[in-house]
Amino acid sequence: MSRRLWLMTVIGFAMMAVLDLGGCARTEPLPEPPPLPPPIVCAAPVAMTAQDPAPLAPHGTDSQREVALYLLALHRWGVQGWQRLAAIRDYTERCHEGTEERANPTDAED
Incomplete structure (x- = not known):
C-alpha cells in the first residue's frame, strides 16, 4: 500500500510540475531593448x-655635493610626477565635459 501511495504522490507532483511549467511558455518574443549609446x-x-625612472640614490662614499644634487634631482622628479597627475586630471575632466555635452546637446546650446 505504501508503495502505491508513494507512486501516486510522485505522479501527482510530476503532473503539477508540468502544469506549472506550461504556464511559463510565451507565445510572443520579448521586444528588443533600445540600443545603448557608444x-x-x-x-x-x-x-x-609612463613612469620616469627615479634618480639613483647615492651610496655611503659620496660627497655632500653629490647628495645635494641627488636631493635636487629627487625633488625635480617628484614635481614632474605631480605635474603629470595634474595634466591627467585636466585631460579626464575635459573628456567628461565633452561627454556631457554630447549626451545633452540642448544644454550646450543654451
Whole structure:
C-alpha cells in the first residue's frame, strides 16, 4: 500500500510540475531593448601615464655635493610626477565635459 501511495504522490507532483511549467511558455518574443549609446572612454593616453625612472640614490662614499644634487634631482622628479597627475586630471575632466555635452546637446546650446 505504501508503495502505491508513494507512486501516486510522485505522479501527482510530476503532473503539477508540468502544469506549472506550461504556464511559463510565451507565445510572443520579448521586444528588443533600445540600443545603448557608444561608450566613451576617458582613459589617459599611455604617454601620460609612463613612469620616469627615479634618480639613483647615492651610496655611503659620496660627497655632500653629490647628495645635494641627488636631493635636487629627487625633488625635480617628484614635481614632474605631480605635474603629470595634474595634466591627467585636466585631460579626464575635459573628456567628461565633452561627454556631457554630447549626451545633452540642448544644454550646450543654451
